[in-house]
Amino acid sequence: MKLNNRTFILLTTLVSMLFGYSTMFAAEGEATLDKVMKFMLVVTIVMIAFVLWLIIVYSEKEDSEGKTFKAPLIALRKYLTYSTPIEKEQEILLSHNYDGIRELDNRIPPWFKMLFYGTIIWAAIYMLAYHVLDDGQVQSKEYKVEIEKAKLERDFLIRTGAFINEETVVFVNDPAELSEGKEIYFKNCATCHGQNGGGLVGPNLTDDYWIHGGGIKNIFKVIKYGVPAKGMISWETQLDPKKMQAAASYILTMHGTNPPNGKAAEGEKWIEPDDNKISSTKGS
Ligand code: HEC
Structure with a gap:
């Protein structure tokens, strides 16, 4: 060739x-x-x-x-693939004889031995790398790293309020959050609900009467999904869940303030269920 x-x-x-x-x-x-x-x-x-x-x-x-x-x-x-040539087989023939079947004492082929020694050498390298130098990650360490990563992700999601929805939302009694809620309210909601929540185009948010039910969960739900047919838009796309929670919480702080020129009550009188803590602190 x-x-x-x-x-x-x-x-x-x-x-x-x-x-x-x-x-x-x-x-x-x-x-x-x-x-x-x-x-x-x-x-x-x-x-x-x-x-x-x-x-x-x-x-x-x-x-x-x-x-x-x-x-x-x-x-x-x-x-x-070294092996004893066929002419020299007599030299490696073992002495025993089982019903005419005889056995050769053949050498283990070098390629097979190499594999075997290779695994031993590999084991040594592996042990050094994974258990002595700690370079690789044994399963338990890999697991810990994964958990650590997931925790960071979860913390981030909690901080940004990704887990807050109409089922998990709570009244946040935190001055910083409430002042953020107030800011959001003044910027986005006051035009329709009044500076002090007394109501303009939108209903009075300070009284005991609610069209869609009171309490943090119902309020959050209305803010999130809106009542488009009645002129209350859905804020889901403009405010993240944390912000909607802050706004809903701020609305609850206005309850019972009875602002001047407040709009007449609309809807049903809301009686906070017993298991809801907000009622006992905010109820009238
Ligand atoms: C364009 C005017 C407008 C804006 C802006 C607006 N709302 Fe409304 N909102 C309404 C109207 C109208 C209703 C009554 C809907 C109905 O009759 O079902 C309403 C209803 C509500 C209700 C339910 C009241 C009840 O009695 O059940 C809540 C809570 C509410 N709005 C919160 C907000 C918040 C928070 C914002 C700002 C992020 C906001 N709204 C912005 C017009 C508005």
Whole structure:
């Protein structure tokens, strides 16, 4: 076999394809990119070494039969699969004889032994990396890291109020939150419900009567979904849950203030259920 043009073109195409793939992977995440790049580098070096070897063997030594080229491969295969040649079998024949069946004391093939020793060496490296240097993550550590990450995510979600909905909303008796609620109310709601909640276009929010039910949950629900048919818009897209909770809480603080020029009561008288704490502190 000669290294003709075709083989050469094939090899160079292969190498350039590998380079192409490595740039394709570049679009993926950082960590994967790092690994892929390292892998590609190794593959590329091996390929280049192989091509150089081919060039040296074929062109320098004028090895038209490809003997020099194949020699190392053949030697390697011989080495890996070494076994006693059939002519020498007598030497390894064991003395026992079971009903005519006799046994050879064959050497374990080197490739198999390599695998075996390889696992021992690998175990040592693994133990060093994972248990001594603590470089890798054993399962328990991996678990802890995951939990830590999830906790951070959860804390973030709690802070931003992602878990607040009409079922979980509570009255927040916190001055900072209430003043935020007040700010939201003045900015978005006062035009229809009055500066002091006495009602204008929208109903009075300070009395005992509610069209859609009183209490933090009902108020939150109306703010969130609105009553579009009656001119109360849904605020879900403009205020995040935490802000809607703050506004709803602020509305509850106006209860019973009886502002001047308050609109007449609308809806039903709301009696806070016993299990709701807000009623006992805010009820009249
Ligand atoms: C464009 C005018 C308008 C704006 C702005 C507005 N509302 Fe309303 N709101 C209304 C109307 C009208 C109703 C009565 C709906 C009905 O009759 O069902 C209402 C009803 C309500 C109710 C229920 C009252 C009840 O008796 O059940 C709450 C609570 C409420 N609004 C809170 C707010 C909050 C908080 C904001 C600001 C984030 C706001 N509204 C902004 C017009 C408005």
